Amino acid sequence: MSKILVLHGPNLNLLGIREPDMYGSETLVGINGQLKGKITAAGHEFEAFQSNAEHELVDKVQSARGNTAFIIINPGAFTHTSVALRDALTGVSIPFIEVHLSNIFKREEFRRHSYFTDVAEGSIVGLGSLGYSLAVEAALQHLSKKV
Ligand code: DQA
Secondary structure: OOEEEEEEOOOHHHOOOOOHHHHOOOOHHHHHHHHHHHHHHOOOEEEEEEOOOHHHHHHHHHHOOOOOOEEEEEOHHHHHOOHHHHHHHHHHOOOEEEEEOOOHHHOOHHHOOOOOHHHOOEEEEOOOOHHHHHHHHHHHHHHHHHO
């Protein structure tokens, strides 16, 4: 049994309310519930954490060292700004997948660069909440190859 940590960055607590045409109508609680179902059904442990504060996300990644096998992260706006969060992820050497509900490459110029894509196992963009489920599937496959 391994732990999969799902991290949500700033403003993702507003899912369901925030720009539903862009980010969909599902809430964060709803999305986490679905992911928990898939992960626990596969015999693994699920943890989710959302924060609007960069340092809290950095602290969470650091505390995952030694107890977490895989991270799924939507860094929200920190995608485009946070060297600190990128450094935390590379620093703990935990494989991770980057997820974005919207297609960041189809939007404003400033969203087209991610500090995470080149150090992630993979990135999923533009598929709404399905992206998280696909990331869980990939994480489970990754874990099954490890044991
Ligand atoms: C986002 C895309 C980011 O550019 C934005 O700041 C978000 C959400 C997405 O899931 O599409 O907060 O990460």
